[in-house]
Amino acid sequence: MVRIKRWLLAALVMSAGVSGFMLTKGTSHAATTDPQTFISTLKSPVTTVANQYKLYPSVMMAQAALESAWGTSTLTTTANNYFGIKGSYNGASVTMKTAEYDSNGQLYYTNANFRKYPSAKASMTDNAKLLRNGTSYNTSIYSGTWRENAATYADAANALTGTYATAPTYGSSLISIIKQYGLNTLLDASASDSSSSNSNSGSTPKPKPVVYSKATYYGASGTQTARLSGQYATYRLYNHVKGTRANITKTAWSKVAAGKNVLVYLDMRGVKKDASTGKKTTWYRIRFAKNTSAKKYWVYTKALTLPTVKYTSGTAAVKVNNTVSGSYYDHVFNSPYLAKSMGALNKLTAKSYVADKQAIKTQDGYKSTWYRIKVGKQAYWIAATETAAAPQYDAVTYSAASGTKKLSAKYSKYTLYNHVKKTHFNQKTYKWPAGSKKGTKVTVNFKGVKTAYKTTWYRIQFNGSQTNYWVDARALA
Template sequence: MKGSKQWLVAAAIVGVGLSSAIGLTSHAATTQQTFISTLKSPVKTVANQYKLYPSVMMAQAALESGWGTSQLTLQANNYFGIKGSYNGQSVSMETSEYDANGQLYTTAANFRKYPNAKASMTDNAKLLRNGISGNSAYYSGTWRENAATYAAAANALTGTYATAPTYGASLIALIQQYGLNSLDKKTSSTTSSSSSSSANSGATVQPVYATAKYYGVSGTQTARLGSKYTSYRVYNHIKGTREKVTKTAWSKLKVGPGQLVYLNMRGVKKAPTTGKKTTWYRVTFSPAKSAKKYWVYGAALTLPTVKYAAGQATVKLSAASGDYYNHVFNSPYLAKAQGTLSQLKAKTYTADNQAVKTQDGIKTTWYRILAGKTKYWVAADHTAATPQYDYVAYTKTSGTRKLSKTFKKYHLYNHVKKTHFDQQEFKWPSKVKAGTKVTFNQIVTKPAYQTTWYRIQFSGSKTNYWVDARALTK
């Protein structure tokens, strides 16, 4: 199978009975019809819960498990060859895999051991619904809202779930041969119009929608369409959150990769069955207020990147106009202004986090400051906020020194103290003592404090540390 190393098909399939793998008491139950009738209930329950085609799930289970005769199915109720462990339970099996050169080889691997068939069906359904790392919509072609027929869903597994070019066709052939498409039919809530109000008629099943939490934004925040944006869809609302969500074809929008889009809202969707959260954005293709709004899944966009670093600095605010925000402006979180800088009464604030944002090749720096009991983000530039560091003068030189008798009164740092945001303090190596020789390769003076600092290295190490000169002696 393609996409994740944890999801591979076991190659060891032998012709033996279904036995206890599917909960049967008879050891002679080997026919396909027995397999279908035994798994009908868990397949329909799970497939409908995750909005998949029961016919495709049944066909997959039959194909992957050899109609329930594989040793993996017999010993572990594992119908889809899923590797790893399930609630700490696994079995070791030999499996055939391909190496980097395309050569087939046999190796031992641990496969998940399930308590029953339904657990195996659920695990596979979660894979199809949640996708792979970095792409939760990887198997979206199998979802009933995207696949108009079971055949479309089966074909969507070719090249994703399995690399075999005939994988989808094999599933379709099984569905047609054994009439598995009958599993896809939904049971009517009533038997007839005349008996719809009778006590025996079934209750109407209400659809379960995903929930979404929405976050507003300020100003003009932008992103670009990613190189694979057409792998996703454009909707009038976040998909699956309400009735009659419609989609628009990309071809109608006349856009392409790299197209600038304007972001005016962020939504975090929570799946009703798994609780999995995904991020969506409401976009327009023009900055005009009248521009039509669409919702897209975040993976369809190339968003600015932000690298965060914890640390400490004093940030001085200017009197110039500007805003402070709940997030870095135009970061993937999007940002909403919390007020103007002129509303912050103090002139300096302590920052505990630094962010470097890269958008279209341009880098900007932001600091998170504490104002009262609330933290805000401010841009680091001469018109808004500037970090305050001690002035130092560097001299590149070299030589040796020894640790003084009072060296433990001082500390080792990755930078001269109060000169960089990501200041880190380190302990002295356990084996050093007064008189231990060190080499230095740079000297710094801090005129305001009339102190000198050395950048030193210990014998046998290439790591540089900064230390106050008072920790050293000749």
């Protein structure tokens, strides 16, 4: 279902000469410049439909008045379409000229099909279904208008701002109409009386409180960066994580220095758990200037292009150069997790630390290496840049080799590796292939000599396999 977010050229008042109440035979639209006549004519379908879908009748009446110019728009008088909904209804539609805006914000005019309804009630019902069922991309986009979520008609009206219509004054315009014509007392009170008559206690049931989503926040050092993605404009800027509290406001991208690949600064990550579905989404708090006092906004993760990080498990002794300035962190700095400084490198005084993970981060085409080290019982990340952290590997001199060798009598005392032992972070060990025994022939294709220990290693393959293994030369005869 498609809705209109701007005034239709066709929906403007037909002429200044229209006056009085007009009811066309065979239809049930109300064309009038008298609001009281409009209200009395539509009171029955509005209250019936709104109560059926558990919406506020006052808000529906105000919407119908605002969208149809009190029933005088051409779209309403010719098609009973009070809400400017495009498309067709049971195959029926009318074509009208409408004002649109292109991607550059330029106004232009085009013809569009709008739904033609057999009655005002059908139009009310169609709009009520939209508010209850939402859109294909967000079924709960209008949930703020539901009586179980909106404590007052004003809450429901304000929930339409930024969802049903982009005009920032849309909700306040509806509230103004409701107050001016007493629609809350006239329409919503009857809805409450109707529901209370079915109650054993005789009291009006209180609307259910709005249940907000929960967010868990992770603070971070404020100099981390990302860039606006190519689809950033699809999302919005908020003053809080969307859906986590009342009265959250939005800021248009036009109000900030936005654009694809624009650099932004991040200082907090939020993980939201949706109150209805339980689905988790990630949000970031950003600013458009390096100064930490600059205004901050929350955005959904897909509005950003974040650095990528590839993690590898392994082991290495890492020497920390504690004479350079810098910090160690709870995560890789500038990773999608964001990172918080946990202390200065000059506080790490041990000669070496054991690393159990390596991370290769790519940001703006530049790669950097990080290691996760154990300091006591805690794990921290340090950068390998600027010699802040250097893994300690054995030096090896490699050379080409060929020919065959046989497994020695003591071969099983040694281990097969993917690299010469203690020369790479992602060191792996393997079991001897099935059928291995003293005298088994293997093909040699590379040789390595550890410089410090003068020990020899061979890279071998077993018959019928293309897998390479490194093994101590003592495992071979």
